[in-house]
Amino acid sequence: MTADSRPKRYAYLGPRGTFTEAALLRVPDAAGAEHIPYATVPAVLDALRREEVDSAVVALENSVEGSVPTTLDELATGEPLQIVGEVHLPVSFALLARPGTKLADIKTVASHPIAQPQCRRWLADSVPDAEWRAATSNAEAAQHVADGHYDAALAGSFAAARYGLSVLAEDIHDVADAVTRFITLRRPCPPPAPTGMDRTTVVAFIGEDHPGALLEILNEFSVRGINLTLIQSRPTGAGLGSYLFWMDFEGHVADARVGEALMGLRRVCSDVRFVGSYARADQVRPEIRRGTHDNDFTEAAAWLQSVRGGDH
Amino acid sequence: MTADSRPKRYAYLGPRGTFTEAALLRVPDAAGAEHIPYATVPAVLDALRREEVDSAVVALENSVEGSVPTTLDELATGEPLQIVGEVHLPVSFALLARPGTKLADIKTVASHPIAQPQCRRWLADSVPDAEWRAATSNAEAAQHVADGHYDAALAGSFAAARYGLSVLAEDIHDVADAVTRFITLRRPCPPPAPTGMDRTTVVAFIGEDHPGALLEILNEFSVRGINLTLIQSRPTGAGLGSYLFWMDFEGHVADARVGEALMGLRRVCSDVRFVGSYARADQVRPEIRRGTHDNDFTEAAAWLQSVRGGDH
């Protein structure tokens, strides 16, 4: 199965009404496919690995549902999966309650533990006496409200309809313009064709405590004119001084400059995992530095061949 | 108040029985002080900011209680606080239940959402039919078990005594040797005196989309022979292309090489926040590169003065 074929079944972090489901609804290829919720990010990924589904959607960055470190670690060190696309979704929390509920009635507010701090200024101002309750997901919190266990839930406004709730207040998160980045996954496959506005993700492992290793890695990108868009260091779990770096950068593995940089990483790191090349959701076209276009690489290779053959 | 005075009141992420409380019990200066639990990391930090307490302990890295992104973001962009120490605690989960419970009896297991994936292989093997339930903290999960709401909880074995529970199984986490790093915080103050085995934390802000900015920042460290121990990029929330880098590195702000590197960061970044210099919990003594000892800086400054004065 290639990255360009249409999946029939998608796994996502459920239940219905999560931000992840909202992201899945924006994936063009997912229209018409079956959407299957799973309770945790590892469960979503395992469903894909076990071929219960053909594709999966999870949050990667700046999550509103707490899945980020799990996602990174699973994709970095679990059985390999591959990113084939991304969706950016504005972070926008609403306060959901049963129809007829008033702000003054609210004694308990439920949400995923990651959601609460993102709304805490609004909560302190608007429902200062309400107590907060933890839920497995914001959607589950909404279900608990529908069931009468709690008075209100922090969730996306799109979850209201799913659970028969009303939106008491919208845009109640403290930081404006935050965006969550979701990714579409497949089992390892040929990457989708380059669009000219692509992103590539790799995980680089540093096997021993190696001062200067990060600088060495970044130089492999820099010398080929490639800009990073995300970097996270994580312990590998294999003991002190053993690190991995999750790195997102501009370009596609089919680009000559990216290919050479990846081979460079492969040579200097104890291991490298290719996690995917895919179209950027923000459609930013990279500025390709002088001397790093594909045809610059082709010309240079021809010149090297002539030099080695004595024909220059 | 200086970093070397003994605080009388410590805030921590509660309730009693969390890993954070276990870390606090290892802070030498906290012996004899009052320990006050708060429900969320932001609440812990605000208690310190509002001077309800003199110090606070929260998790920073590889957390078992989900506080890491919140901690980073709060310390990077909230009202300033300062790290004055750290504690490393092995990640070690136990399965807690009411005395007399057997594995075969367990139908529900509660924990913080971050704990579940860390034990999922063990759970799948040992209690394959048990359903998982979310709690605000692992300690709260233990409380729910004590209260009879759930059958078992994932938590540190030290929580058993607090809640009158038994340890059904120990060391049930999937990855061996994982460590969580906790930090001790104060309001901004003179840093604790250098020990020769110190770590420094800063947050560097990149104000505009600036390709190569990260390499530029790392060069400021590299040229003074300073090794990074942690790097995380985070969006600042101020729009696309606006990033901050959380960086931990070897050395103390009182060291000449660290001072010059920090001034370099200050000059090339749109902003830099000093978050603290403090003794390393792992007591690793850095290898100081030739030419970067304090006396090398002193000798070079004297030489420059002689050159500028024409006396060389």
Place this chain on the structure above:
Amino acid sequence: MTADSRPKRYAYLGPRGTFTEAALLRVPDAAGAEHIPYATVPAVLDALRREEVDSAVVALENSVEGSVPTTLDELATGEPLQIVGEVHLPVSFALLARPGTKLADIKTVASHPIAQPQCRRWLADSVPDAEWRAATSNAEAAQHVADGHYDAALAGSFAAARYGLSVLAEDIHDVADAVTRFITLRRPCPPPAPTGMDRTTVVAFIGEDHPGALLEILNEFSVRGINLTLIQSRPTGAGLGSYLFWMDFEGHVADARVGEALMGLRRVCSDVRFVGSYARADQVRPEIRRGTHDNDFTEAAAWLQSVRGGDH
């Protein structure tokens, strides 16, 4: 004696009529001073060291009189002297002969050995049958022509009047727009005041065979935003793998960015010799990179002090 006082006696590479004398005539402070010719570059420099003169002028780069390697090595490893100014002189050779001589009469052409290759295309075309003869300097060649030993000399056209010769042809050098750079020297002294369009020269010694040493040195400049204008590696004469680098770069030792870079060199090299800061003859004003102005350094130092004091 400071660099800003007017010297009374100047040494230069003679005899009268050399390009070096032409350069000396362009030094503003040399007007009215005594000009004393010496036979070799080492003799010129020794005269300054022995205080027979107050200043000296020699060629440094792209010489027409063969002095460049000698000048570099003498200033790098001989008893210290200091560059306090520079003069750029276009390379322009003329063919000088006794009045009445015609091109067809010329059987011998004399010059310094460095001059001949610079005019060889013209010589091959215009006097193809003439034989070349070596002289200690082009001016001495002119003297030999005046004395009747040879038929013509390659020299600056300004030498014609000195030796009673005629200019048979002008601008006979093969490469247009070449420029020779001459320097004015003093014994070690406070540098002349910065003009904002300055150049600094240093010699950096690498004491052992140290792979990557050059990159390390260049990073000390790069990280402070300083551009090099000349670099030459030379063996030190102290055995294999022992190198020195002669480096000219933008800026003045009084600039904060230059001072910090020089201290960095001093710390990482086995030795550094400061050779001078002086106004550029080409009056190029450097583009000062963001964050490397003197006031950026001042602000960063104040910030570091506040951080170290706990007052941030």
Place this chain on the structure above:
Amino acid sequence: MTADSRPKRYAYLGPRGTFTEAALLRVPDAAGAEHIPYATVPAVLDALRREEVDSAVVALENSVEGSVPTTLDELATGEPLQIVGEVHLPVSFALLARPGTKLADIKTVASHPIAQPQCRRWLADSVPDAEWRAATSNAEAAQHVADGHYDAALAGSFAAARYGLSVLAEDIHDVADAVTRFITLRRPCPPPAPTGMDRTTVVAFIGEDHPGALLEILNEFSVRGINLTLIQSRPTGAGLGSYLFWMDFEGHVADARVGEALMGLRRVCSDVRFVGSYARADQVRPEIRRGTHDNDFTEAAAWLQSVRGGDH
């Protein structure tokens, strides 16, 4: 004709008795071939270009006969030639005179202008009253002494026999252990086979005033673990800010790491000239950095292919 065939005719900087001839006598392939002296370095190189000879020997570094800048500039910008080998010769000057001459008799000492400064301390001590006279080469100086024009010559002791002179004093140069590096040249050809102890020479052109260009170039080497052994910046003669860098470095163009670095140079520079790969005379075997062996490149290329094909 390949670099491995035996030339029949060699050009060298004459006349007989120069250090260049002494170097030529050490070239294994030159045994039995015809040795033809030319008067200047450009004449030597032109003889090779015009196919009057099959090979040529000239000095490249630390010359005793003044040919170095000429050699660099000719090979960098003249009609292309290729280095196929090198010879290192200790710098060792002798004072030659007609048999029977005593030190006290010497009133004039002749030499190439580059030789005089290298012996000036000895001359000042031993023949303080002798005057120095310029010659086109040290060998020509010896001829002049044989002809009775001058009393003594500075030259290699091997020149004494050629001109019927005696060696009055040996090892009279001021700096011990200096070595001159000579190169063997051919017209462009396939390079000699790698020996594992090779050196490669290239000339890199910077077409516009490009701050940071040198650092960019050095990074192309550094990122592939290649050490430079010589670097010289030279103006190209094409106007201000237009530079070339002559660079010698460890390794052979047939090595994967060298090939990739050369392609990198080719892409970032306005032009690159390959000047040759050849066995090092000092037989230093480079330390090949982890990850830069040929088989590391082969493995990385295979991995990249599997990633691009979705087969990883």
